[in-house]
Amino acid sequence: MGKKEVIVLKDLLGTNKKIAAEIREELRKRGILAVNLMSSPGSGKTSLLEKLADLIKPRARMAVIEGDIETERDAERIRSRGIPAWQITTGGACHLEAKMIGRILPEAEPDIDLLFIENVGNLVCPASYELGEHLRCVLLSTPEGDDKPKKYPKAFTTSDCLILTKADLLPYLPFDVERVKKEALELNPKLEIFLTSAVRGDGLHELVDYFFSERRKLQAPGA
Amino acid sequence: MGKKEVIVLKDLLGTNKKIAAEIREELRKRGILAVNLMSSPGSGKTSLLEKLADLIKPRARMAVIEGDIETERDAERIRSRGIPAWQITTGGACHLEAKMIGRILPEAEPDIDLLFIENVGNLVCPASYELGEHLRCVLLSTPEGDDKPKKYPKAFTTSDCLILTKADLLPYLPFDVERVKKEALELNPKLEIFLTSAVRGDGLHELVDYFFSERRKLQAPGA
Numbered sequence: 390m391g392k393k394e395v396i397v398l399k400d401l402l403g404t405n406k407k408i409a410a411e412i413r414e415e416l417r418k419r420g421i422l423a424v425n426l427m428s429s430p431g432s433g434k435t436s437l438l439e440k441l442a443d444l445i446k447p448r449a450r451m452a453v454i455e456g457d458i459e460t461e462r463d464a465e466r467i468r469s470r471g472i473p474a475w476q477i478t479t480g481g482a483c484h485l486e487a488k489m490i491g492r493i494l495p496e497a498e499p500d501i502d503l504l505f506i507e508n509v510g511n512l513v514c515p516a517s518y519e520l521g522e523h524l525r526c527v528l529l530s531t532p533e534g535d536d537k538p539k540k541y542p543k544a545f546t547t548s549d550c551l552i553l554t555k556a557d558l559l560p561y562l563p564f565d566v567e568r569v570k571k572e573a574l575e576l577n578p579k580l581e582i583f584l585t586s587a588v589r590g591d592g593l594h595e596l597v598d599y600f601f602s603e604r605r606k607l608q609a610p611g612a
Numbered sequence: 613m614g615k616k617e618v619i620v621l622k623d624l625l626g627t628n629k630k631i632a633a634e635i636r637e638e639l640r641k642r643g644i645l646a647v648n649l650m651s652s653p654g655s656g657k658t659s660l661l662e663k664l665a666d667l668i669k670p671r672a673r674m675a676v677i678e679g680d681i682e683t684e685r686d687a688e689r690i691r692s693r694g695i696p697a698w699q700i701t702t703g704g705a706c707h708l709e710a711k712m713i714g715r716i717l718p719e720a721e722p723d724i725d726l727l728f729i730e731n732v733g734n735l736v737c738p739a740s741y742e743l744g745e746h747l748r749c750v751l752l753s754t755p756e757g758d759d760k761p762k763k764y765p766k767a768f769t770t771s772d773c774l775i776l777t778k779a780d781l782l783p784y785l786p787f788d789v790e791r792v793k794k795e796a797l798e799l800n801p802k803l804e805i806f807l808t809s810a811v812r813g814d815g816l817h818e819l820v821d822y823f824f825s826e827r828r829k830l831q832a833p834g835a
Contacts (some may be wrong), residue, residue, distance in 0.1 A: 429652045430735045430764060431756025458736065460763050483736040511736050512653045513681065513706040532755035532778065533654025540683050541653060555755065561784060
Protein backbone atom coordinates (compact mmCIF):
# COMPACT_ATOMS: atom_id res chain seq x y z
CA MET A 390 0.00 0.00 0.00
CA GLY A 391 1.07 3.60 -0.58
CA LYS A 392 1.54 6.09 2.27
CA LYS A 393 -1.75 7.86 1.58
CA GLU A 394 -3.63 4.56 1.61
CA VAL A 395 -2.08 3.56 4.94
CA ILE A 396 -3.08 6.88 6.52
CA VAL A 397 -6.66 6.59 5.27
CA LEU A 398 -6.89 3.02 6.56
CA LYS A 399 -5.57 4.06 10.00
CA ASP A 400 -8.12 6.89 10.23
CA LEU A 401 -10.87 4.52 9.21
CA LEU A 402 -9.94 1.81 11.72
CA GLY A 403 -9.49 4.35 14.54
CA THR A 404 -12.90 5.92 13.94
CA ASN A 405 -14.48 2.50 13.62
CA LYS A 406 -12.99 1.32 16.91
CA LYS A 407 -14.33 4.40 18.72
CA ILE A 408 -17.87 3.92 17.38
CA ALA A 409 -17.67 0.19 18.21
CA ALA A 410 -16.72 0.95 21.82
CA GLU A 411 -19.74 3.25 22.19
CA ILE A 412 -22.09 0.64 20.76
CA ARG A 413 -20.62 -2.10 22.97
CA GLU A 414 -21.21 -0.02 26.09
CA GLU A 415 -24.73 1.01 25.09
CA LEU A 416 -25.70 -2.61 24.42
CA ARG A 417 -24.20 -3.72 27.73
CA LYS A 418 -26.29 -1.13 29.60
CA ARG A 419 -29.40 -2.39 27.80
CA GLY A 420 -28.54 -5.98 28.81
CA ILE A 421 -28.01 -7.10 25.21
CA LEU A 422 -25.20 -9.53 24.37
CA ALA A 423 -23.99 -8.85 20.82
CA VAL A 424 -22.34 -11.66 18.87
CA ASN A 425 -20.44 -11.03 15.61
CA LEU A 426 -20.43 -14.09 13.33
CA MET A 427 -17.68 -14.15 10.70
CA SER A 428 -16.85 -16.73 8.03
CA SER A 429 -16.37 -17.50 4.35
CA PRO A 430 -19.45 -17.41 2.13
CA GLY A 431 -21.48 -20.58 2.55
CA SER A 432 -20.01 -21.74 5.85
CA GLY A 433 -23.51 -21.95 7.27
CA LYS A 434 -23.95 -18.74 9.28
CA THR A 435 -27.63 -18.30 8.36
CA SER A 436 -28.45 -21.99 8.77
CA LEU A 437 -26.87 -21.93 12.22
CA LEU A 438 -28.89 -18.84 13.18
CA GLU A 439 -32.11 -20.49 11.98
CA LYS A 440 -31.49 -23.47 14.28
CA LEU A 441 -30.31 -21.30 17.19
CA ALA A 442 -33.52 -19.27 16.79
CA ASP A 443 -35.62 -22.39 17.40
CA LEU A 444 -33.68 -23.12 20.62
CA ILE A 445 -33.44 -19.56 21.91
CA LYS A 446 -36.94 -18.28 21.10
CA PRO A 447 -38.71 -20.10 23.97
CA ARG A 448 -36.15 -18.81 26.50
CA ALA A 449 -35.12 -15.32 25.43
CA ARG A 450 -35.55 -12.50 22.95
CA MET A 451 -33.25 -12.79 19.98
CA ALA A 452 -32.68 -10.48 17.02
CA VAL A 453 -30.40 -10.58 14.00
CA ILE A 454 -28.61 -8.02 11.85
CA GLU A 455 -27.76 -9.52 8.47
CA GLY A 456 -24.83 -8.18 6.46
CA ASP A 457 -24.69 -8.96 2.77
CA ILE A 458 -23.33 -7.36 -0.34
CA GLU A 459 -26.63 -7.76 -2.16
CA THR A 460 -30.12 -9.27 -1.60
CA GLU A 461 -32.44 -9.53 1.44
CA ARG A 462 -32.34 -13.33 1.27
CA ASP A 463 -30.76 -13.98 4.66
CA ALA A 464 -32.97 -11.57 6.62
CA GLU A 465 -36.06 -13.14 5.02
CA ARG A 466 -34.90 -16.60 6.17
CA ILE A 467 -34.51 -15.36 9.75
CA ARG A 468 -37.84 -13.45 9.78
CA SER A 469 -39.63 -16.57 8.61
CA ARG A 470 -38.55 -18.13 11.95
CA GLY A 471 -40.40 -15.37 13.83
CA ILE A 472 -37.22 -13.49 14.73
CA PRO A 473 -36.75 -9.74 14.06
CA ALA A 474 -34.04 -9.22 11.45
CA TRP A 475 -32.54 -6.14 9.79
CA GLN A 476 -30.71 -6.47 6.49
CA ILE A 477 -27.69 -4.30 5.74
CA THR A 478 -26.73 -4.52 2.08
CA THR A 479 -23.28 -3.04 1.66
CA GLY A 480 -23.59 -2.63 -2.13
CA GLY A 481 -20.12 -4.00 -2.78
CA ALA A 482 -18.26 -3.44 0.49
CA CYS A 483 -16.58 -6.56 1.81
CA HIS A 484 -17.30 -6.19 5.54
CA LEU A 485 -19.61 -4.53 8.04
CA GLU A 486 -18.46 -1.47 10.01
CA ALA A 487 -19.58 -0.21 13.40
CA LYS A 488 -21.34 2.85 11.96
CA MET A 489 -23.67 0.56 9.98
CA ILE A 490 -24.70 -1.16 13.23
CA GLY A 491 -25.06 2.23 14.94
CA ARG A 492 -27.60 3.32 12.34
CA ILE A 493 -29.83 0.31 12.99
CA LEU A 494 -29.82 0.28 16.81
CA PRO A 495 -32.21 3.20 17.38
CA GLU A 496 -34.92 1.40 15.40
CA ALA A 497 -34.28 -1.97 17.08
CA GLU A 498 -36.67 -3.01 19.85
CA PRO A 499 -35.29 -2.15 23.29
CA ASP A 500 -36.14 -5.55 24.75
CA ILE A 501 -33.62 -7.88 23.13
CA ASP A 502 -31.42 -10.32 25.07
CA LEU A 503 -29.19 -11.67 22.31
CA LEU A 504 -28.28 -9.74 19.16
CA PHE A 505 -26.50 -11.72 16.46
CA ILE A 506 -24.71 -9.85 13.70
CA GLU A 507 -24.05 -11.97 10.63
CA ASN A 508 -21.13 -10.37 8.84
CA VAL A 509 -20.57 -10.37 5.07
CA GLY A 510 -19.31 -13.78 3.93
CA ASN A 511 -15.56 -13.15 3.90
CA LEU A 512 -12.91 -14.81 6.06
CA VAL A 513 -10.48 -11.91 5.63
CA CYS A 514 -11.71 -8.31 5.84
CA PRO A 515 -14.38 -8.47 8.58
CA ALA A 516 -11.68 -9.53 11.07
CA SER A 517 -10.24 -5.98 10.99
CA TYR A 518 -13.47 -4.23 12.04
CA GLU A 519 -15.03 -4.29 15.50
CA LEU A 520 -18.79 -3.81 15.39
CA GLY A 521 -19.47 -3.25 19.08
CA GLU A 522 -19.85 -6.97 19.73
CA HIS A 523 -19.13 -8.59 23.11
CA LEU A 524 -18.36 -11.94 21.52
CA ARG A 525 -16.74 -12.64 18.20
CA CYS A 526 -17.21 -16.06 16.62
CA VAL A 527 -15.54 -17.41 13.51
CA LEU A 528 -17.24 -20.27 11.67
CA LEU A 529 -15.33 -22.85 9.63
CA SER A 530 -17.27 -25.49 7.70
CA THR A 531 -15.84 -28.95 7.22
CA PRO A 532 -15.84 -28.75 3.37
CA GLU A 533 -13.55 -25.70 3.51
CA GLY A 534 -10.68 -27.89 4.68
CA ASP A 535 -8.64 -28.34 7.83
CA ASP A 536 -5.76 -26.10 6.67
CA LYS A 537 -7.60 -22.80 6.98
CA PRO A 538 -6.71 -21.31 10.41
CA LYS A 539 -3.06 -20.57 9.59
CA LYS A 540 -3.91 -19.45 6.05
CA TYR A 541 -6.48 -16.92 7.32
CA PRO A 542 -5.12 -16.22 10.81
CA LYS A 543 -6.69 -12.89 11.76
CA ALA A 544 -10.26 -14.19 11.98
CA PHE A 545 -8.98 -16.84 14.40
CA THR A 546 -6.64 -14.69 16.49
CA THR A 547 -9.30 -12.01 17.07
CA SER A 548 -12.20 -14.35 17.92
CA ASP A 549 -13.49 -15.67 21.23
CA CYS A 550 -15.02 -18.78 19.78
CA LEU A 551 -14.61 -21.11 16.80
CA ILE A 552 -17.73 -22.86 15.53
CA LEU A 553 -16.95 -25.80 13.27
CA THR A 554 -20.04 -26.34 11.10
CA LYS A 555 -21.41 -29.11 8.83
CA ALA A 556 -20.14 -31.94 11.06
CA ASP A 557 -22.68 -34.14 9.24
CA LEU A 558 -20.45 -34.04 6.13
CA LEU A 559 -17.38 -35.41 7.97
CA PRO A 560 -17.83 -38.99 6.64
CA TYR A 561 -17.38 -37.71 3.07
CA LEU A 562 -14.46 -35.34 3.59
CA PRO A 563 -10.76 -35.47 4.48
CA PHE A 564 -11.25 -33.03 7.38
CA ASP A 565 -9.25 -33.68 10.56
CA VAL A 566 -11.11 -32.06 13.47
CA GLU A 567 -8.17 -32.52 15.84
CA ARG A 568 -5.76 -30.87 13.40
CA VAL A 569 -8.00 -27.81 13.14
CA LYS A 570 -8.47 -27.54 16.88
CA LYS A 571 -4.72 -27.81 17.46
CA GLU A 572 -3.87 -25.24 14.80
CA ALA A 573 -6.57 -22.81 15.94
CA LEU A 574 -5.47 -23.08 19.58
CA GLU A 575 -1.84 -22.48 18.57
CA LEU A 576 -2.99 -19.20 17.04
CA ASN A 577 -5.29 -18.35 19.95
CA PRO A 578 -5.18 -20.46 23.12
CA LYS A 579 -8.31 -18.77 24.51
CA LEU A 580 -10.65 -19.95 21.72
CA GLU A 581 -13.74 -21.85 22.82
CA ILE A 582 -14.39 -24.50 20.15
CA PHE A 583 -17.72 -26.09 19.20
CA LEU A 584 -18.32 -28.86 16.66
CA THR A 585 -21.81 -28.42 15.22
CA SER A 586 -24.24 -29.60 12.59
CA ALA A 587 -27.28 -27.45 11.82
CA VAL A 588 -28.77 -30.42 9.94
CA ARG A 589 -28.47 -32.94 12.79
CA GLY A 590 -28.37 -30.56 15.77
CA ASP A 591 -24.89 -31.54 17.05
CA GLY A 592 -23.39 -29.02 19.46
CA LEU A 593 -26.22 -26.49 19.28
CA HIS A 594 -27.36 -26.80 22.91
CA GLU A 595 -23.75 -26.33 24.07
CA LEU A 596 -23.47 -23.24 21.90
CA VAL A 597 -26.71 -21.76 23.28
CA ASP A 598 -25.49 -22.45 26.84
CA TYR A 599 -22.28 -20.62 26.00
CA PHE A 600 -24.13 -17.53 24.74
CA PHE A 601 -26.37 -17.40 27.82
CA SER A 602 -23.38 -17.86 30.09
CA GLU A 603 -21.55 -15.01 28.38
CA ARG A 604 -24.66 -12.84 28.70
CA ARG A 605 -24.73 -13.44 32.45
CA LYS A 606 -21.09 -12.31 32.70
CA LEU A 607 -22.08 -9.09 30.93
CA GLN A 608 -24.69 -8.37 33.57
CA ALA A 609 -22.41 -9.17 36.51
CA PRO A 610 -21.50 -6.18 38.72
CA GLY A 611 -18.36 -4.50 37.45
CA ALA A 612 -18.67 -6.04 33.96
CA MET B 613 -16.73 5.64 2.45
CA GLY B 614 -15.48 9.18 2.93
CA LYS B 615 -14.36 11.37 0.00
CA LYS B 616 -10.65 10.81 0.70
CA GLU B 617 -11.11 7.04 0.78
CA VAL B 618 -12.99 7.10 -2.54
CA ILE B 619 -10.22 9.12 -4.22
CA VAL B 620 -7.50 6.78 -2.92
CA LEU B 621 -9.46 3.75 -4.11
CA LYS B 622 -9.92 5.28 -7.59
CA ASP B 623 -6.17 6.00 -7.84
CA LEU B 624 -5.38 2.47 -6.76
CA LEU B 625 -7.76 0.81 -9.19
CA GLY B 626 -6.63 3.03 -12.07
CA THR B 627 -2.95 2.26 -11.49
CA ASN B 628 -3.73 -1.43 -11.07
CA LYS B 629 -5.67 -1.54 -14.34
CA LYS B 630 -2.76 0.05 -16.23
CA ILE B 631 -0.20 -2.43 -14.84
CA ALA B 632 -2.61 -5.31 -15.59
CA ALA B 633 -2.95 -4.21 -19.23
CA GLU B 634 0.85 -4.21 -19.63
CA ILE B 635 1.15 -7.68 -18.10
CA ARG B 636 -1.67 -9.03 -20.27
CA GLU B 637 0.02 -7.79 -23.43
CA GLU B 638 3.46 -9.09 -22.42
CA LEU B 639 2.07 -12.53 -21.66
CA ARG B 640 0.18 -12.61 -24.95
CA LYS B 641 3.38 -11.84 -26.86
CA ARG B 642 5.11 -14.68 -25.01
CA GLY B 643 2.26 -17.06 -25.93
CA ILE B 644 1.19 -17.53 -22.32
CA LEU B 645 -2.50 -17.76 -21.44
CA ALA B 646 -3.03 -16.40 -17.92
CA VAL B 647 -6.03 -17.59 -15.91
CA ASN B 648 -7.14 -15.87 -12.70
CA LEU B 649 -8.97 -18.25 -10.33
CA MET B 650 -11.18 -16.58 -7.73
CA SER B 651 -13.38 -18.08 -5.00
CA SER B 652 -14.18 -18.31 -1.30
CA PRO B 653 -11.65 -20.04 0.95
CA GLY B 654 -11.92 -23.80 0.64
CA SER B 655 -13.83 -23.93 -2.66
CA GLY B 656 -11.17 -26.23 -4.05
CA LYS B 657 -8.91 -23.99 -6.15
CA THR B 658 -5.70 -25.81 -5.20
CA SER B 659 -7.27 -29.27 -5.50
CA LEU B 660 -8.52 -28.34 -8.97
CA LEU B 661 -5.05 -27.13 -9.99
CA GLU B 662 -3.47 -30.37 -8.73
CA LYS B 663 -5.77 -32.41 -10.96
CA LEU B 664 -5.43 -30.05 -13.93
CA ALA B 665 -1.64 -30.36 -13.55
CA ASP B 666 -1.86 -34.12 -14.07
CA LEU B 667 -3.87 -33.62 -17.27
CA ILE B 668 -1.93 -30.66 -18.66
CA LYS B 669 1.64 -31.73 -17.85
CA PRO B 670 1.94 -34.32 -20.65
CA ARG B 671 0.65 -31.81 -23.25
CA ALA B 672 1.95 -28.38 -22.27
CA ARG B 673 4.01 -26.33 -19.84
CA MET B 674 2.01 -25.08 -16.89
CA ALA B 675 2.97 -22.83 -14.00
CA VAL B 676 1.11 -21.46 -10.99
CA ILE B 677 1.24 -18.30 -8.93
CA GLU B 678 -0.32 -18.89 -5.53
CA GLY B 679 -1.83 -16.00 -3.58
CA ASP B 680 -2.40 -16.45 0.14
CA ILE B 681 -2.50 -14.28 3.20
CA GLU B 682 -0.09 -16.55 5.06
CA THR B 683 1.80 -19.86 4.55
CA GLU B 684 3.48 -21.54 1.54
CA ARG B 685 1.12 -24.51 1.81
CA ASP B 686 -0.57 -24.16 -1.57
CA ALA B 687 2.65 -23.62 -3.58
CA GLU B 688 4.16 -26.70 -1.92
CA ARG B 689 1.16 -28.78 -2.98
CA ILE B 690 1.56 -27.66 -6.60
CA ARG B 691 5.36 -28.13 -6.66
CA SER B 692 4.92 -31.68 -5.38
CA ARG B 693 3.08 -32.35 -8.71
CA GLY B 694 6.21 -31.29 -10.62
CA ILE B 695 4.78 -27.90 -11.59
CA PRO B 696 6.67 -24.63 -11.02
CA ALA B 697 4.87 -22.50 -8.44
CA TRP B 698 5.52 -19.10 -6.87
CA GLN B 699 3.90 -18.17 -3.59
CA ILE B 700 2.79 -14.62 -2.92
CA THR B 701 1.91 -14.11 0.75
CA THR B 702 0.04 -10.85 1.09
CA GLY B 703 0.56 -10.62 4.86
CA GLY B 704 -3.02 -9.61 5.53
CA ALA B 705 -4.18 -8.10 2.23
CA CYS B 706 -7.41 -9.62 0.98
CA HIS B 707 -6.66 -9.87 -2.76
CA LEU B 708 -3.82 -9.99 -5.29
CA GLU B 709 -2.91 -6.91 -7.33
CA ALA B 710 -1.29 -6.65 -10.74
CA LYS B 711 1.98 -5.23 -9.37
CA MET B 712 2.48 -8.43 -7.30
CA ILE B 713 2.23 -10.50 -10.50
CA GLY B 714 4.54 -8.04 -12.29
CA ARG B 715 7.27 -8.65 -9.70
CA ILE B 716 7.20 -12.41 -10.27
CA LEU B 717 7.14 -12.51 -14.07
CA PRO B 718 10.82 -11.63 -14.69
CA GLU B 719 11.92 -14.67 -12.67
CA ALA B 720 9.36 -17.00 -14.28
CA GLU B 721 10.62 -19.34 -16.98
CA PRO B 722 10.01 -17.91 -20.45
CA ASP B 723 8.63 -21.17 -21.83
CA ILE B 724 5.25 -21.47 -20.17
CA ASP B 725 2.01 -22.14 -22.06
CA LEU B 726 -0.57 -21.82 -19.30
CA LEU B 727 -0.13 -19.65 -16.20
CA PHE B 728 -2.71 -20.09 -13.46
CA ILE B 729 -3.00 -17.44 -10.78
CA GLU B 730 -4.78 -18.66 -7.65
CA ASN B 731 -6.13 -15.59 -5.92
CA VAL B 732 -6.54 -15.16 -2.17
CA GLY B 733 -9.60 -17.09 -0.95
CA ASN B 734 -12.20 -14.35 -0.97
CA LEU B 735 -15.33 -14.13 -3.10
CA VAL B 736 -15.53 -10.33 -2.76
CA CYS B 737 -12.39 -8.20 -3.06
CA PRO B 738 -10.38 -10.00 -5.78
CA ALA B 739 -13.19 -9.28 -8.26
CA SER B 740 -12.21 -5.58 -8.28
CA TYR B 741 -8.58 -6.15 -9.34
CA GLU B 742 -7.40 -7.23 -12.79
CA LEU B 743 -4.10 -9.11 -12.66
CA GLY B 744 -3.24 -9.17 -16.35
CA GLU B 745 -5.21 -12.37 -16.90
CA HIS B 746 -6.77 -13.32 -20.24
CA LEU B 747 -9.39 -15.49 -18.60
CA ARG B 748 -11.08 -14.99 -15.28
CA CYS B 749 -12.75 -17.97 -13.61
CA VAL B 750 -14.89 -17.97 -10.49
CA LEU B 751 -15.23 -21.23 -8.55
CA LEU B 752 -18.28 -22.08 -6.46
CA SER B 753 -18.29 -25.31 -4.45
CA THR B 754 -21.53 -27.19 -3.88
CA PRO B 755 -21.36 -26.94 -0.04
CA GLU B 756 -21.36 -23.13 -0.28
CA GLY B 757 -24.97 -23.18 -1.43
CA ASP B 758 -26.90 -22.39 -4.57
CA ASP B 759 -27.87 -18.86 -3.49
CA LYS B 760 -24.40 -17.33 -3.89
CA PRO B 761 -24.25 -15.69 -7.36
CA LYS B 762 -26.70 -12.87 -6.59
CA LYS B 763 -25.32 -12.41 -3.06
CA TYR B 764 -21.75 -11.96 -4.37
CA PRO B 765 -22.45 -10.69 -7.89
CA LYS B 766 -19.20 -8.99 -8.91
CA ALA B 767 -17.13 -12.18 -9.07
CA PHE B 768 -19.77 -13.59 -11.42
CA THR B 769 -20.37 -10.51 -13.59
CA THR B 770 -16.64 -10.00 -14.21
CA SER B 771 -15.74 -13.63 -14.98
CA ASP B 772 -15.52 -15.53 -18.25
CA CYS B 773 -16.15 -18.90 -16.72
CA LEU B 774 -17.87 -20.44 -13.68
CA ILE B 775 -16.42 -23.68 -12.34
CA LEU B 776 -18.80 -25.52 -10.02
CA THR B 777 -16.63 -27.75 -7.81
CA LYS B 778 -17.19 -30.72 -5.45
CA ALA B 779 -19.93 -32.26 -7.62
CA ASP B 780 -19.19 -35.51 -5.73
CA LEU B 781 -20.90 -34.01 -2.65
CA LEU B 782 -24.18 -33.29 -4.48
CA PRO B 783 -25.97 -36.39 -3.06
CA TYR B 784 -25.51 -35.00 0.47
CA LEU B 785 -26.43 -31.37 -0.13
CA PRO B 786 -29.47 -29.27 -1.03
CA PHE B 787 -27.64 -27.68 -3.99
CA ASP B 788 -29.66 -27.08 -7.17
CA VAL B 789 -27.23 -26.99 -10.11
CA GLU B 790 -29.87 -25.64 -12.49
CA ARG B 791 -30.77 -22.81 -10.10
CA VAL B 792 -27.14 -21.71 -9.91
CA LYS B 793 -26.65 -21.88 -13.67
CA LYS B 794 -29.80 -19.84 -14.26
CA GLU B 795 -28.90 -17.23 -11.65
CA ALA B 796 -25.30 -16.93 -12.84
CA LEU B 797 -26.38 -16.57 -16.48
CA GLU B 798 -28.90 -13.88 -15.52
CA LEU B 799 -25.98 -11.93 -14.06
CA ASN B 800 -23.66 -12.71 -16.96
CA PRO B 801 -25.06 -14.40 -20.08
CA LYS B 802 -21.55 -14.97 -21.50
CA LEU B 803 -20.37 -17.26 -18.66
CA GLU B 804 -19.06 -20.66 -19.68
CA ILE B 805 -20.12 -23.09 -16.94
CA PHE B 806 -18.39 -26.35 -15.93
CA LEU B 807 -19.57 -28.86 -13.32
CA THR B 808 -16.51 -30.57 -11.86
CA SER B 809 -15.25 -32.90 -9.18
CA ALA B 810 -11.52 -33.01 -8.43
CA VAL B 811 -12.10 -36.23 -6.47
CA ARG B 812 -13.87 -38.14 -9.26
CA GLY B 813 -12.56 -36.24 -12.28
CA ASP B 814 -15.92 -34.96 -13.58
CA GLY B 815 -15.63 -32.11 -16.08
CA LEU B 816 -11.83 -31.78 -15.93
CA HIS B 817 -11.14 -32.80 -19.53
CA GLU B 818 -13.76 -30.30 -20.73
CA LEU B 819 -12.11 -27.59 -18.66
CA VAL B 820 -8.65 -28.40 -20.04
CA ASP B 821 -10.05 -28.31 -23.59
CA TYR B 822 -11.52 -24.89 -22.82
CA PHE B 823 -8.17 -23.51 -21.62
CA PHE B 824 -6.31 -24.83 -24.69
CA SER B 825 -9.01 -23.46 -26.97
CA GLU B 826 -8.73 -20.02 -25.34
CA ARG B 827 -4.95 -20.17 -25.69
CA ARG B 828 -5.29 -20.78 -29.43
CA LYS B 829 -7.52 -17.70 -29.73
CA LEU B 830 -4.78 -15.69 -28.02
CA GLN B 831 -2.30 -16.75 -30.68
CA ALA B 832 -4.62 -16.07 -33.60
CA PRO B 833 -3.57 -13.22 -35.91
CA GLY B 834 -5.06 -9.96 -34.72
CA ALA B 835 -5.67 -11.27 -31.19
